[in-house]
Amino acid sequence: MLLLLSFFTQFSSIPAIVASAIGTGIIGSFTTFSTFALESTSLIQDGNYLSALGYILASLFGGLIASALGYKV
Numbered sequence: 657m658l659l660l661l662s663f664f665t666q667f668s669s670i671p672a673i674v675a676s677a678i679g680t681g682i683i684g685s686f687t688t689f690s691t692f693a694l695e696s697t698s699l700i701q702d703g704n705y706l707s708a709l710g711y712i713l714a715s716l717f718g719g720l721i722a723s724a725l726g727y728k729v
Contacts, residue, residue, distance in 0.1 A: 692715055699708035 696708055696712055699705075699711060
């Protein structure tokens with residue numbers, strides 16, 4: 657990820673704040689998704705299928721609802 661951020665900062669047409677936002681967004685999305693995948697997989701492997709389904713659905717629809725509310729605000 658640092659390599660990607662360094663790549664963006666090499667271009668003078670891309671402001672440093674934009675390059676920083678891109679880098680932070682990409683790094684944040686990878687860590688968030690990996691945590692979601694790990695938790696979901698752990699629940700399934702432990703046989704907690706109902707909890708896994710609830711977690712996946714709550715994450716999916718909760719994220720969509722939060723995004724919609726963010727746009728309205």
